[in-house]
Amino acid sequence: MLLIHEEYQSSFDVAMKCAVECEHCAEACMGNPNMLKCARTCLDCAEICRTISTYMVRGSRFIPNLTKAYAEICTACAEECSSHDMDHCQKCAQACREAVEEYNKITAVAA
Template identity: 85%
Template sequence: MLLVHEEYQSSFDVALKCAVECEHCAEACMGQAEMVKCARTCLDCAEICRTISTYMVRGSRFISHLARACAEICQACADECSSHDTEHCQKCAQACREAVKEYNNIAAVAA
Protein backbone atom coordinates (compact mmCIF):
# COMPACT_ATOMS: atom_id res chain seq x y z
CA MET A 1 0.00 0.00 0.00
CA LEU A 2 1.31 3.42 -0.96
CA LEU A 3 1.42 6.12 1.66
CA VAL A 4 -0.34 9.32 0.66
CA HIS A 5 2.88 11.18 -0.08
CA GLU A 6 4.16 8.28 -2.20
CA GLU A 7 1.06 8.57 -4.39
CA TYR A 8 2.18 12.08 -5.31
CA GLN A 9 5.94 11.41 -5.51
CA SER A 10 6.37 12.22 -9.20
CA SER A 11 4.17 15.33 -8.84
CA PHE A 12 6.14 16.34 -5.76
CA ASP A 13 9.37 16.04 -7.74
CA VAL A 14 7.97 18.20 -10.56
CA ALA A 15 6.78 20.83 -8.05
CA LEU A 16 10.16 21.04 -6.34
CA LYS A 17 12.04 21.15 -9.64
CA CYS A 18 9.85 24.06 -10.71
CA ALA A 19 10.40 25.84 -7.39
CA VAL A 20 14.17 25.46 -7.69
CA GLU A 21 14.30 26.69 -11.30
CA CYS A 22 12.06 29.65 -10.42
CA GLU A 23 14.25 30.61 -7.45
CA HIS A 24 17.35 30.38 -9.63
CA CYS A 25 15.75 32.49 -12.36
CA ALA A 26 14.54 35.11 -9.88
CA GLU A 27 18.00 35.38 -8.36
CA ALA A 28 19.58 35.78 -11.80
CA CYS A 29 17.05 38.48 -12.76
CA MET A 30 17.32 40.55 -9.59
CA GLY A 31 18.99 43.90 -9.91
CA GLN A 32 18.02 44.28 -13.56
CA ALA A 33 15.27 46.88 -13.88
CA GLU A 34 13.87 45.31 -17.05
CA MET A 35 13.59 41.91 -15.32
CA VAL A 36 11.61 42.92 -12.22
CA LYS A 37 8.36 41.40 -13.49
CA CYS A 38 10.15 38.16 -14.33
CA ALA A 39 11.82 37.94 -10.93
CA ARG A 40 8.58 38.63 -9.05
CA THR A 41 6.61 36.14 -11.11
CA CYS A 42 9.27 33.50 -10.51
CA LEU A 43 9.19 34.12 -6.76
CA ASP A 44 5.40 33.76 -6.71
CA CYS A 45 5.64 30.57 -8.73
CA ALA A 46 8.35 29.09 -6.51
CA GLU A 47 6.29 29.80 -3.41
CA ILE A 48 3.11 28.17 -4.74
CA CYS A 49 5.06 25.12 -5.90
CA ARG A 50 6.58 24.70 -2.45
CA THR A 51 3.13 25.09 -0.95
CA ILE A 52 1.50 22.42 -3.08
CA SER A 53 4.38 20.04 -2.38
CA THR A 54 3.57 20.37 1.32
CA TYR A 55 -0.10 19.66 0.61
CA MET A 56 0.97 16.56 -1.32
CA VAL A 57 2.97 15.25 1.63
CA ARG A 58 -0.11 15.59 3.83
CA GLY A 59 -2.49 14.26 1.21
CA SER A 60 -4.64 17.34 1.73
CA ARG A 61 -8.20 17.25 0.45
CA PHE A 62 -7.55 20.70 -1.07
CA ILE A 63 -4.88 19.54 -3.53
CA SER A 64 -7.16 19.76 -6.56
CA HIS A 65 -8.17 23.33 -5.68
CA LEU A 66 -4.57 24.38 -5.20
CA ALA A 67 -3.46 22.53 -8.34
CA ARG A 68 -5.71 24.77 -10.43
CA ALA A 69 -4.16 27.90 -8.92
CA CYS A 70 -0.67 26.44 -9.31
CA ALA A 71 -1.29 25.69 -12.98
CA GLU A 72 -2.42 29.27 -13.57
CA ILE A 73 0.57 30.80 -11.78
CA CYS A 74 3.06 28.44 -13.43
CA GLN A 75 1.58 29.22 -16.84
CA ALA A 76 2.03 32.94 -16.17
CA CYS A 77 5.62 32.29 -15.17
CA ALA A 78 6.27 30.14 -18.24
CA ASP A 79 4.83 32.88 -20.45
CA GLU A 80 6.95 35.57 -18.80
CA CYS A 81 10.18 33.57 -18.80
CA SER A 82 9.77 32.31 -22.35
CA SER A 83 9.75 35.92 -23.54
CA HIS A 84 13.40 36.29 -22.46
CA ASP A 85 16.39 34.77 -24.24
CA THR A 86 18.52 33.95 -21.20
CA GLU A 87 19.31 30.33 -20.44
CA HIS A 88 17.97 30.55 -16.88
CA CYS A 89 14.65 31.98 -18.12
CA GLN A 90 14.31 29.25 -20.74
CA LYS A 91 15.05 26.52 -18.16
CA CYS A 92 12.51 28.08 -15.81
CA ALA A 93 9.87 28.28 -18.55
CA GLN A 94 10.37 24.59 -19.33
CA ALA A 95 10.08 23.56 -15.67
CA CYS A 96 6.92 25.67 -15.39
CA ARG A 97 5.37 24.06 -18.47
CA GLU A 98 6.05 20.62 -16.98
CA ALA A 99 4.46 21.74 -13.72
CA VAL A 100 1.38 23.11 -15.52
CA LYS A 101 0.85 19.74 -17.18
CA GLU A 102 1.26 17.93 -13.86
CA TYR A 103 -1.04 20.29 -11.97
CA ASN A 104 -3.73 20.06 -14.64
CA ASN A 105 -3.57 16.27 -14.36
CA ILE A 106 -3.90 16.47 -10.58
CA ALA A 107 -6.84 18.87 -10.82
CA ALA A 108 -8.62 16.57 -13.29
CA VAL A 109 -8.06 13.37 -11.28
CA ALA A 110 -8.52 14.74 -7.77
CA ALA A 111 -11.66 16.73 -8.56
Protein backbone atom coordinates (compact mmCIF):
# COMPACT_ATOMS: atom_id res chain seq x y z
CA MET A 1 0.00 0.00 0.00
CA LEU A 2 1.29 3.45 -0.94
CA LEU A 3 1.28 6.23 1.57
CA ILE A 4 -0.64 9.26 0.30
CA HIS A 5 2.49 11.29 -0.39
CA GLU A 6 4.06 8.45 -2.38
CA GLU A 7 1.47 8.77 -5.10
CA TYR A 8 2.98 12.19 -5.84
CA GLN A 9 6.63 11.08 -5.93
CA SER A 10 7.15 11.60 -9.67
CA SER A 11 5.27 14.91 -9.53
CA PHE A 12 7.42 15.97 -6.58
CA ASP A 13 10.58 15.18 -8.55
CA VAL A 14 9.38 17.25 -11.52
CA ALA A 15 8.38 20.17 -9.29
CA MET A 16 11.74 20.19 -7.52
CA LYS A 17 13.62 20.00 -10.82
CA CYS A 18 11.64 23.01 -12.01
CA ALA A 19 12.38 24.91 -8.80
CA VAL A 20 16.11 24.23 -9.12
CA GLU A 21 16.30 25.21 -12.80
CA CYS A 22 14.31 28.38 -12.10
CA GLU A 23 16.68 29.33 -9.26
CA HIS A 24 19.70 28.74 -11.50
CA CYS A 25 18.17 30.80 -14.28
CA ALA A 26 17.22 33.65 -11.95
CA GLU A 27 20.71 33.75 -10.49
CA ALA A 28 22.28 33.85 -13.95
CA CYS A 29 19.91 36.58 -15.17
CA MET A 30 19.99 38.87 -12.14
CA GLY A 31 23.17 40.73 -13.06
CA ASN A 32 21.77 41.79 -16.43
CA PRO A 33 19.32 44.72 -16.29
CA ASN A 34 17.70 43.48 -19.51
CA MET A 35 16.89 40.15 -17.86
CA LEU A 36 15.12 41.35 -14.71
CA LYS A 37 11.69 40.21 -15.94
CA CYS A 38 13.11 36.75 -16.59
CA ALA A 39 14.79 36.61 -13.18
CA ARG A 40 11.66 37.72 -11.34
CA THR A 41 9.44 35.29 -13.23
CA CYS A 42 11.85 32.48 -12.44
CA LEU A 43 11.89 33.36 -8.74
CA ASP A 44 8.08 33.33 -8.65
CA CYS A 45 7.99 29.98 -10.42
CA ALA A 46 10.67 28.46 -8.18
CA GLU A 47 8.73 29.50 -5.11
CA ILE A 48 5.45 27.95 -6.22
CA CYS A 49 7.17 24.74 -7.28
CA ARG A 50 8.78 24.45 -3.85
CA THR A 51 5.41 25.14 -2.26
CA ILE A 52 3.55 22.46 -4.20
CA SER A 53 6.39 20.05 -3.40
CA THR A 54 5.74 20.61 0.30
CA TYR A 55 2.05 19.95 -0.22
CA MET A 56 2.95 16.74 -2.06
CA VAL A 57 5.12 15.52 0.81
CA ARG A 58 2.14 15.98 3.12
CA GLY A 59 -0.28 14.44 0.62
CA SER A 60 -2.44 17.54 0.99
CA ARG A 61 -6.02 17.38 -0.25
CA PHE A 62 -5.55 20.86 -1.75
CA ILE A 63 -3.03 19.79 -4.40
CA PRO A 64 -5.55 19.44 -7.26
CA ASN A 65 -6.96 22.88 -6.44
CA LEU A 66 -3.51 24.46 -6.73
CA THR A 67 -2.06 22.73 -9.76
CA LYS A 68 -4.15 24.64 -12.31
CA ALA A 69 -2.88 28.00 -11.06
CA TYR A 70 0.64 26.66 -10.70
CA ALA A 71 0.56 25.41 -14.30
CA GLU A 72 -0.29 28.94 -15.41
CA ILE A 73 2.70 30.36 -13.55
CA CYS A 74 5.04 27.72 -14.96
CA THR A 75 3.67 28.39 -18.45
CA ALA A 76 4.46 32.09 -18.08
CA CYS A 77 7.98 31.23 -16.95
CA ALA A 78 8.49 28.80 -19.83
CA GLU A 79 7.34 31.45 -22.30
CA GLU A 80 9.61 34.10 -20.83
CA CYS A 81 12.66 31.86 -20.68
CA SER A 82 12.17 30.31 -24.11
CA SER A 83 12.36 33.81 -25.61
CA HIS A 84 16.05 34.01 -24.59
CA ASP A 85 18.92 32.14 -26.23
CA MET A 86 20.97 31.44 -23.11
CA ASP A 87 21.40 27.80 -22.19
CA HIS A 88 20.21 28.33 -18.61
CA CYS A 89 17.01 29.95 -19.90
CA GLN A 90 16.36 27.08 -22.29
CA LYS A 91 16.89 24.51 -19.50
CA CYS A 92 14.53 26.44 -17.28
CA ALA A 93 11.88 26.65 -20.00
CA GLN A 94 12.08 22.87 -20.51
CA ALA A 95 11.77 22.16 -16.78
CA CYS A 96 8.77 24.49 -16.61
CA ARG A 97 7.07 22.74 -19.53
CA GLU A 98 7.58 19.40 -17.79
CA ALA A 99 6.05 20.84 -14.61
CA VAL A 100 3.06 22.17 -16.56
CA GLU A 101 2.49 18.73 -18.05
CA GLU A 102 2.66 17.12 -14.61
CA TYR A 103 0.39 19.70 -12.98
CA ASN A 104 -2.14 19.35 -15.80
CA LYS A 105 -2.25 15.58 -15.21
CA ILE A 106 -3.06 16.14 -11.55
CA THR A 107 -5.73 18.71 -12.40
CA ALA A 108 -7.32 16.37 -14.98
CA VAL A 109 -7.50 13.42 -12.56
CA ALA A 110 -9.25 15.59 -9.98
CA ALA A 111 -11.81 16.94 -12.46
